[in-house]
Amino acid sequence: xxxxxxxxxxxxxxxxxxxxxxxxxxDEPHLQSYIGERDFALIAxxxxxxxxxxxxxxxxxGADGGLREQGFAYVDRALDWxxxxxxxxxxxxHPVPAPKIARDADAYARFENxxxxxxxxxxxxxxxxxxELLNEPVETxxxxxxxxxxxxxxxxxxxxxxxxxxxxxxNWSGPDDLPAITPIEDDNxxxxxxxxxxxxxxxxxxxxxxxxxxxxxxxxYPLTTENVQPVLAGLPxxxxxxxxxxxxxxxxxxxxxxxxxxxxxxxxxxxxxxxxGEFGVYRAFSPPEARARWLSDVVKTLEKYRxxxxxxxxxxxxxxxxxxxxxxxxxxxxxxxxxxx
Numbered sequence: 001x002x003x004x005x006x007x008x009x010x011x012x013x014x015x016x017x018x019x020x021x022x023x024x025x026x027d028e029p030h031l032q033s034y035i036g037e038r039d040f041a042l043i044a045x046x047x048x049x050x051x052x053x054x055x056x057x058x059x060x061x062g063a064d065g066g067l068r069e070q071g072f073a074y075v076d077r078a079l080d081w082x083x084x085x086x087x088x089x090x091x092x093x094h095p096v097p098a099p100k101i102a103r104d105a106d107a108y109a110r111f112e113n114x115x116x117x118x119x120x121x122x123x124x125x126x127x128x129x130x131x132e133l134l135n136e137p138v139e140t141x142x143x144x145x146x147x148x149x150x151x152x153x154x155x156x157x158x159x160x161x162x163x164x165x166x167x168x169x170x171n172w173s174g175p176d177d178l179p180a181i182t183p184i185e186d187d188n189x190x191x192x193x194x195x196x197x198x199x200x201x202x203x204x205x206x207x208x209x210x211x212x213x214x215x216x217x218x219x220x221y222p223l224t225t226e227n228v229q230p231v232l233a234g235l236p237x238x239x240x241x242x243x244x245x246x247x248x249x250x251x252x253x254x255x256x257x258x259x260x261x262x263x264x265x266x267x268x269x270x271x272x273x274x275x276x277g278e279f280g281v282y283r284a285f286s287p288p289e290a291r292a293r294w295l296s297d298v299v300k301t302l303e304k305y306r307x308x309x310x311x312x313x314x315x316x317x318x319x320x321x322x323x324x325x326x327x328x329x330x331x332x333x334x335x336x337x338x339x340x341x
Contacts, residue, residue, distance in 0.1 A: 002187045003273055007164045010088030010128040011190065011275055013338070014050040014310030015043055015320055021074060022056035022094040023316075031074055039314070040081040042328050047340040050088030050128065052277055052310040053078055054135065057095045057114060065110045067117055079125060088128030090166065090277070090310065091118065094135040102139045102148040112155045119160035131156060132166035132192065132277065136173045142180035145170035150184055157186070166275060168192045173277070175259060179266045190308075191266070194278040195298060197259050198223075198251055200243055202294070205285030206317075212239045219243065221290040222252035253297040257304075264305050276302055276309040280318035288333060295337040303339070311338060 020035045043051060059071035075091070082089045093114075101108040115131070122129055133152050139145040149167050156165060167184060169177030173194045183191065196202045201223065203209055204216035215235055220227045228247035232240045249255060267274045279298050281291040295311070302309045315321045315328070322331040335341050 003164050003190055004127050004188075007088070007127050007130060008190075008273060008308065010050045011090070011130065011308035012049045013047065013340070014052050014088075014090070014308070015048050016052045016054060016278060016310050016313040017078075018054050018313040018316045020054075021059055021078070022054040023096055026056060026059055035078075035314075037081050037084075039328055040078075040085045040087060042330070043314070044085035044087055046330060046335060048087065050090060050310070051078075051082060051314075052090040052092050052132075054092045054094030057093055057099070057111070060118070061110065061114045065113060067114075072121065079122070079129060083126060083128075088126075088130065090130045090132050091122070092132040092135055092166075092277070098134055098137050100139070101134070102137070102141065102144040108148065108151075112152060115152055115156055116159055119156045119163070123160040123162065125163075127163060130164045130166055130190070131160075133168070135168075135277075136194070137168065137170060138172060139170045142170040142177075146181045146184070149181070153184055153186055153189070164188050164190055166190050166192050166277070168277075175263045179262050183270045183272050190273045190275045191263075192275045192277045193263050195260065195276055196279060197256070198246055200246055201251065201286070201290075202279075202281045204282065206282050212242045215239050216243065217285045218287055219290070220287060221294045222250065223247050224250055253300065256294075256297050257301050260301055260305070263307075267305070267307075274305070274307045276307055278310065278312040280312035282317050283319060284317065292333045292337040295334065296339070299337070299339055 017035055024030055060068055062068060079089055099107045099111060101111045133149060137145055153165055167189055169181045171177045175193050175195060178191055178193045199213060200216060201219050201221050203213045204219045206213050216239060219231055225247045228243060263274055281294055312318045315324055320330055320334050321328055323329045
């Protein structure tokens with residue numbers, strides 16, 4: 001069957017609940033307290049239609065492949081909270097780093113068994129619950145990754161023929177990765193990509209990733225040869241050269257739309273629905289006004305092409321929240337930039 005219209009509507013506007021069931025030590029106090037029912041209520045009040053739920057496979061499965069019932073109980077609770085607020089949920093398997101399941105037969109077998117268990121457990125959940133195979137697989141061979149995705153989809157379909165499945169491109173799921181993956185012969189699939197371009201802006205000052213980003217501070221957006229000049233002073237030459245070349249392209253709304261064209265054309269050519277599962281700006285060193293303008297321009301572009309989206313993230317380094325004590329308080333500029341108010 002094709003992707004249900006109700007599922008596509010639930011994927012319209014979302015937020016990633018990162019660093020809760022993944023990207024953390026998964027200790028009991030953290031799992032119990034980091035995200036709660038009040039957060040789901042706030043997300044619904046703000047106008048989001050779903051949450052993307054990154055889940056570390058280690059929460060659900062031991063190294064020997066055995067299932068962890070307590071881990072599943074946390075996912076059950078999240079699904080219950082979402083359903084109570086009429087929010088959809090993307091179950092996003094999100095171990096860091098991603099397992100090399102296209103290259104390692106044992107790793108693949110464990111991963112397939114886990115997806116069978118997930119699909120079996122949640123087959124009767126509402127169709128607003130969606131299965132995302134694997135976050136940013138970082139597989140260099142697109143054909144091998146497509147074949148692996150086909151096998152996983154087949155395994156899920158053997159126990160659950162109802163729920164929509166999200167499939168990404170190989171590598172880091174950028175807008176240039178997805179077009180290398182020919183669509184799978186299953187109509188109930190949404191294809192996803194992530195959009196963090198240009199990283200020199202969205203990841204300025206981040207301690208991970210390219211060394212070029214780390215010394216960057218106060219990079220403006222839109223980015224031009226005129227407004228970049230004050231930023232270049234004091235940067236290492238390699239970082240300065242990278243940023244200068246980028247500014248010569250004039251990074252603005254038109255630039256964003258151009259960089260998104262590979263996936264837009266992919267959707268047109270193959271007549272498949274798209275979903276942008278991650279986009280955002282690292283807050284620590286980015287100018288707030290520039291961050292808001294970039295978020296607004298990305299959302300405008302996504303919605304122009306009817307692409308559902310989920311911002312990264314709710315309360316991590318790219319956060320929607322301004323603070324979470326004593327109650328979660330959203331950053332109003334970010335909320336407005338996302339078109340929610």
